[in-house]
Amino acid sequence: GQNIDQPTEMTATEGAIVQINCTYQTSGFNGLFWYQQHAGEAPTFLSYNVLDGLEEKGRFSSFLSRSKGYSYLLLKELQMKDSASYLCAATDSNYQLIWGAGTKLIIKP
Amino acid sequence: DGGITQSPKYLFRKEGQNVTLSCEQNLNHDAMYWYRQDPGQGLRLIYYSQIVNDFQKGDIAEGYSVSREKKESFPLTVTSAQKNPTAFYLCASSTGQGHTDTQYFGPGTRLTVL
Numbered sequence: 365g366q367n368i369d370q371p372t373e374m375t376a377t378e379g380a381i382v383q384i385n386c387t388y389q390t391s392g393f394n395g396l397f398w399y400q401q402h403a404g405e406a407p408t409f410l411s412y413n414v415l416d417g418l419e420e421k422g423r424f425s426s427f428l429s430r431s432k433g434y435s436y437l438l439l440k441e442l443q444m445k446d447s448a449s450y451l452c453a454a455t456d457s458n459y460q461l462i463w464g465a466g467t468k469l470i471i472k473p
Numbered sequence: 474d475g476g477i478t479q480s481p482k483y484l485f486r487k488e489g490q491n492v493t494l495s496c497e498q499n500l501n502h503d504a505m506y507w508y509r510q511d512p513g514q515g516l517r518l519i520y521y522s523q524i525v526n527d528f529q530k531g532d533i534a535e536g537y538s539v540s541r542e543k544k545e546s547f548p549l550t551v552t553s554a555q556k557n558p559t560a561f562y563l564c565a566s567s568t569g570q571g572h573t574d575t576q577y578f579g580p581g582t583r584l585t586v587l
Binding site: 368372397404405406407408409412451453459460461462463464465466 | 513514515516517518561563574575576577578579580581583
């Protein structure tokens with residue numbers, strides 16, 4: 365079956381760095397997305413990885429290892445506004461998105 | 474400004490009633506999607522459409538219906554056959570151009586069945 369695993373909740377301190385992991389099992393693979401979702405709002409696109417390696421975009425970076433079925437989202441210089449859920453989604457062979465349940469990130473002052 | 478709109482933001486329905494959720498986009502996207510989000514679960518695909526006048530069932534289509542008569546619009550009807558309709562409903566659209574196809578979401582409609 366197809367499955368995405370990510371931690372349910374994480375806590376970090378303002379100004380620190382946090383890494384949110386995601387492992388996936390899909391029938392075929394055509395890339396991995398990370399989205400941010402504030403409570404009660406729509407998910408917003410953060411990053412897309414299809415090749416192995418690290419993609420950096422400002423304070424946010426995303427890493428992919430296709431051989432390990434593993435990705436992480438790295439958030440640096442955490443701000444209170446980064447408190448949100450972070451959704452990992454893998455694209456299968458039919459280009460359908462398989463979604464994880466999301467990781468709720470709590471930032472403490 | 475281009476974007477996706479959903480209305481209403483909050484919707485209350487009595488049991489046994491059908492209700493239609495609106496989704497409109499002016500991004501000129503070919504593909505549109507409906508998802509359902511429940512607490513502690515990932516987004517689940519209800520229906521999707523890759524082109525006007527065509528749509529396919531997703532993982533949880535039972536009790537729902539859609540239409541795609543115009544490129545800009547993809548309304549979702551939640552019928553009385555849907556056993557547990559209370560949820561947050563998200564509409565999304567994308568260019569429909571393969572593996573780099575990013576989905577962009579509307580603000581969502583929170584449906585509560587009384």
